[in-house]
Amino acid sequence: MAASSTLPVVYIPHGGGPWAFFDIGMPRAEAEALKAYLRTVRTLGKTPPKALLVISAHWEEAVPTVMTSARPPILYDYYGFPPEAYRIPWPAPGDPALAARVRGLLGAAGIETAEDPERGFDHGTFIPLKVAFPDAEVPTVQLSLKAGLDPAEHLAIGRALAPLRDEGVLIVGSGMSFHNMRAFMSRTPTPAAEAFDAWLGETAAAEPAERDRRLERWTEAPGARLSHPREEHLVPLMVVAGAAGKNRGSVPFRGNVLGFRTSAVQFG
Secondary structure, X not given: OOOOOOOOEEEEEOOOOOOXXXXXXXXXXXXXXXXXXXXXXXXXXXXXXXXXXXXXXXXXXXXXXXXXXXXXXXXXXXXXXOHHHHOOOOOOOOOHHHHHHHXXXXXXXXXXXXXXXXXXXXHHHHHHHHHHOOOOOOOEEEEEEXXXXXXXXXXXXXXXXXXXXXXXXXXXXXXXOOOOHHHHHHXXXXXXXXXXXXXXXXXXXXXXXXXXXXXXXXXXXXXXXXXXXXXXXXXXXXXXXXXXXXXXXXXXXXXXXXXXXXXXXXEO
16 A cells, blocks of 8 residues: 555546547547546545646657746647637646756666756646646646657656655656547547457556566557557556556546547556
8 A cells, every 4th residue: 555645646548639628529428527537636645746747648759858947838739729729728837846856866767868948738738637727736847758659668767756756746647548540530439449448457457567567568458559559648657657666556537538448547
């Protein structure tokens, strides 16, 4: 069991574009169920988080890169929506001290890093967290994925960041457990989504060494490449699992996005 002061770590589905605030064709029942789950994220720990560290599927760099701005802008990294979709506010403050701590932990683990003082919150962060933390009161920092998307490297990144859980930082991996854009556009449900989702739940609940082994070899899972033709939306889970340590996981949300099975995973 985690100590009462140790925050959980969580991998959340962030949906598509500005789905929570504009109609993107997502059935109302699906959207409301996902929003209801996201509202629980702010109360996952026994005490509210002092800060958020978000690993979003929508930022990749040559080395893990952390945003350092005290006042991060919004990066409206979607297209084809009404003008109002490009004025959605979420003025959460940054946290340069947390950014430095992240770099220090990764550096101590032998992981090269960089920083970006201009990067803004992409939609993998500001859309789901505007639902979870509507007052934007919690300092938030984004950390990029590493180009190449190697599962073992991202598990190692998570392990290095694990001490943050005892420092009041909620580590959030933001992606989608099913992310096949061609399938989403076809609106034709595939058994691959159900098979991969079942594997994901079993993997999260496994003994940690087995969990990590399975995640490193995720392409062997049933429906793997049909669920993730490219794995950037899955790899934030690797960081979260690495930070989970000995905590086994659970699936606090299992719903649908555009008809395809989609889950959240929590450890601790």
